[in-house]
Amino acid sequence: MWSPRNEVMLGCAFQKDGLVIYDVNAIGQEIVADDCNDYWDKDAIPESLFVHSGYKNNILDFDWNSHLTWFLGCSNDRGIISAWIPSKEIVNDEDEPDVNIPDEELEPVDF
Template identity: 30%
Template sequence: DVDWHKRDVHLIGSCGDDRTVRLWDVREVNPNKATKTVVDAHDADINSLAFNPVNEFLLVTGSADKTCALWDLRNLKQRLQTLVGHTDQVFRVEWSPFNESVLGSCGADRRTNVWDLSRIGMEQTSEDADDGPPELLFMHGGHTSKVSDFSWNRNDEWTIASVSEDNVLQVWNMAEEIYMLDEDMEAKNDEVDEIEMKKEMDLDDAIMGE
């Protein structure tokens, strides 16, 4: 896989079945010389990589070793974080166009996973922990075959299209309760309650006025 850096017009990233991640500067005189190389970045073939559209130093890779890995371009000697949630090889990774900390991944386990890095390290109940780590925001299991690709909607924040090897395309999104933090959800509910209360008061005033 290859991906252009979202802010540096001269930088390209590549990965492959040699388990290596390479960064290329197109201004380099020697076309065979990578600017930076990460050997054995994963334990199996690396199928996909993507530069974060907001954070210029953040890179994610997806591998046949069933994991996604986060990398800081300023220090590629070790990965920042390993995302564990797939049970088979990861085919594709892609960042959300709206949220710096949100990305998706899909793979041979028939799943499309949505991750939120801002939730890494958050406390979980034992019941929630059984469903995966806190950063695993959502797991779409609607396909019956390997999910070969997916894409974020550039105009609708939480809508995703995914396609599987049984020739089925699905368009789906998540309920607000999934991606909103509890305190944000409570604040929104309070706001809705206030609006409804104001409507009732306005209606009462109108009736009294009659």
């Protein structure tokens, strides 16, 4: 699913693998190992910007927030919904306001 606020960002959900955000502008670019984190490996592709993984159940759906560029949500087949924003080190978008949700407004979920 294409991001509604950034025409070069594509999100793809893979049932048990999680969700991957691709930057299509990076297709064909070279990966520089110094720019990568500890999870980088020789099979990485430059357009793979972010991977949200660790799901124990199948992802059923995901969607981009239409008001905040990097705010996403997904649901799994147990009815658990996750809402998240990639780390600022990954998505450096100066034009987007910070989203701060106070801890007291968050509801803990047992997986």
